Amino acid sequence: DADVTQTPRNRITKTGKRIMLECSQTKGHDRMYWYRQDPGLGLRLIYYSFDVKDINKGEISDGYSVSRQAQAKFSLSLESAIPNQTALYFCATSDFAESGGADTQYFGPGTRLTVL
Amino acid sequence: RKEVEQDPGPFNVPEGATVAFNCTYSNSASQSFFWYRQDCRKEPKLLMSVYSSGNEDGRFTAQLNRASQYISLLIRDSKLSDSATYLCVVNLEGYSTLTFGKGTMLLVSP
Numbered sequence: 100d101a102d103v104t105q106t107p108r109n110r111i112t113k114t115g116k117r118i119m120l121e122c123s124q125t126k127g128h129d130r131m132y133w134y135r136q137d138p139g140l141g142l143r144l145i146y147y148s149f150d151v152k153d154i155n156k157g158e159i160s161d162g163y164s165v166s167r168q169a170q171a172k173f174s175l176s177l178e179s180a181i182p183n184q185t186a187l188y189f190c191a192t193s194d195f196a197e198s199g200g201a202d203t204q205y206f207g208p209g210t211r212l213t214v215l
Numbered sequence: 216r217k218e219v220e221q222d223p224g225p226f227n228v229p230e231g232a233t234v235a236f237n238c239t240y241s242n243s244a245s246q247s248f249f250w251y252r253q254d255c256r257k258e259p260k261l262l263m264s265v266y267s268s269g270n271e272d273g274r275f276t277a278q279l280n281r282a283s284q285y286i287s288l289l290i291r292d293s294k295l296s297d298s299a300t301y302l303c304v305v306n307l308e309g310y311s312t313l314t315f316g317k318g319t320m321l322l323v324s325p
Contacts, residue, residue: 130311134315141317142302142315144314147312157312196247201246201247201313202311203264204313206258206260208257209257
């Protein structure tokens with residue numbers, strides 16, 4: 100079984116709809132992340148969480164919210180979807196880097212979201 | 216603005232060729248460096264971490280030059296299966312989040 104899973108894998112929705120993307124992990128990591136990837140723009144960080152009680156905004160958090168329901172679960176919500184939120188969304192997890200800096204991140208398979 | 220810069224490519228090479236990718240990063244306080252590989256429409260996967268002394272994993276060699284804020288990846292004896300996008304990844308700002316370069320596409324042909 101995959102260590103990091105995302106549901107749904109594909110979603111088509113309409114402008115103004117609320118949608119939730121879910122991420123679960125069995126790696127036992129405290130740290131979880133949400134990214135979006137757009138052609139030509141690379142991966143951009145939306146939100147991240149270093150433990151259940153910690154939520155931080157990333158580079159592009161406007162229009163998104165998150166919930167860390169448990170160590171293993173981190174959900175991303177689009178309260179009112181708009182077409183420019185059409186993208187490939189990835190969840191990732193990591194451990195704590197004891198030497199400082201950042202530890203390796205492990206990614207889920209992604210959710211392809213289309214907002215019409 | 217703090218960034219990770221890569222040549223977008225694509226790099227078109229024949230099987231068996233040696234190819235090198237370069238990456239520059241903007242924050243001298245960065246501590247963690249990685250190369251990730253991403254196949255089309257798939258998730259990024261760790262290829263290798265990059266250490267100050269340089270490191271090698273089979274046909275892949277990564278080097279770090281902190282003074283020049285420069286990272287490289289060398290692939291020897293390219294295989295068709297090496298065709299992918301290679302992402303340079305750094306923790307800018309000295310924080311525990313990672314910043315991804317936009318990637319360099321490699322196409323290996325028979």
